[in-house]
Amino acid sequence: MKSSPFSSLITKMNGGNYEMWAMQVKRTLIAHDKEHLILEPEPVQKVGKYVTWFKDNSLVMVWIVGTLSQDIANEVLHKESAKDMWDSLAATYSQARNETRIMQLHHDIHHMRQDGRPLHTYYFSLKSMFERLNSYFPACKCEQQKTYRDMLMVGVFLSGLDSVYESAKNQMLTSPSIPPIDEAYSRLSRIPIPATDTTDWLIDSEVPRDPLRLLETINMNKRIVLDNPPSSRRQGYLEFPSRRSTLKSLGNLAQPTSTEA
Numbered sequence: 001m002k003s004s005p006f007s008s009l010i011t012k013m014n015g016g017n018y019e020m021w022a023m024q025v026k027r028t029l030i031a032h033d034k035e036h037l038i039l040e041p042e043p044v045q046k047v048g049k050y051v052t053w054f055k056d057n058s059l060v061m062v063w064i065v066g067t068l069s070q071d072i073a074n075e076v077l078h079k080e081s082a083k084d085m086w087d088s089l090a091a092t093y094s095q096a097r098n099e100t101r102i103m104q105l106h107h108d109i110h111h112m113r114q115d116g117r118p119l120h121t122y123y124f125s126l127k128s129m130f131e132r133l134n135s136y137f138p139a140c141k142c143e144q145q146k147t148y149r150d151m152l153m154v155g156v157f158l159s160g161l162d163s164v165y166e167s168a169k170n171q172m173l174t175s176p177s178i179p180p181i182d183e184a185y186s187r188l189s190r191i192p193i194p195a196t197d198t199t200d201w202l203i204d205s206e207v208p209r210d211p212l213r214l215l216e217t218i219n220m221n222k223r224i225v226l227d228n229p230p231s232s233r234r235q236g237y238l239e240f241p242s243r244r245s246t247l248k249s250l251g252n253l254a255q256p257t258s259t260e261a
Contacts, residue, residue, distance in 0.1 A: 014069045018093035019135045025067065034060055038086040057082050105133045113160040123185045126157055154181040164193055 010028065013021040029035040036049070037060045043050045060082040065073045068089075075092070079085040109129050114122040130153050155178075158169045165188055172184055179187070 010067045012067055012069050013072060013089070013093070015072060015093055018089070019132060021067065022090070022094070023131075023135055025064065029060065037082045038064075039083070041083060042081060061085055102133065102136050105129060105136075109133065109156055112156065114162045116162060119165075119185070119189055122160070123157065123181075126160070127153075127181070150180055151178065154178060154184050157181050157184060161188070165191065 010021065010024045011017065026035060026038070029038060033049070034056055037053075037057055042057075043053060046053050061079070064082060064085055065077065068076070072089070072093075076085045076088050079088060109126070112122075112126055112129070130149075134149070158173060161169055168188055168191055172178060172187070178184075
């Protein structure tokens with residue numbers, strides 16, 4: 001028997017992950033030219049791609065059952081077609097009519113901010129939320145609506161960026177054609193971002209051994225660094241340990257040595 005293309009690609013559906021499971025199953029069926037078996041009723045005339053409908057229907061039913069937990073599989077084993085099986089699972093586990101969930105996703109998307117996270121983490125988190133939101137709506141073949149959704153996605157993405165990307169963001173927003181979100185992310189990911197932990201820098205090339213001088217130097221250079229953005233710093237800065245390491249060093253310097261009287 002032909003092996004299932006789902007076996008190593010799709011996580012078993014357990015009732016709480018229906019939207020993601022359904023998206024994966026549908027895409028895999030499209031790749032094998034069998035999506036009509038879950039979207040269309042049994043054809044009266046078995047011609048064209050429907051000539052092998054009985055065989056293909058049974059095959060897809062076996063594939064789908066293989067992606068379900070045992071309890072859920074038992075619920076649909078008596079179904080006579082892949083479409084009946086698909087519709088039954090959708091009616092039981094889909095949250096397509098869950099207005100509360102849709103409203104929550106809208107809220108989370110429009111309030112999402114980078115907030116110091118790595119760019120790739122912010123980008124993939126936002127895209128995942130948009131994909132979950134889109135899964136609640138039927139596939140749209142209207143080009144104008146698709147364009148609107150793409151513009152909304154990139155607009156939310158750019159508006160939530162940290163201030164370090166402000167210049168690049170403004171360039172994209174004021175350009176004649178705003179790039180799609182994938183291209184916007186690609187451009188931003190190539191921008192070198194300077195270190196933001198400015199408290200870990202010293203100007204002096206030698207670290208004072210005296211605890212009081214060391215503390216005074218740290219405070220002085222912290223003020224200098226904060227007053228000068230990374231792009232304007234001169235050469236010669238010394239990377240210094242973190243604040244915790246600095247305090248530990250101060251404590252060690254303050255302890256009397258074993259050779260002292």
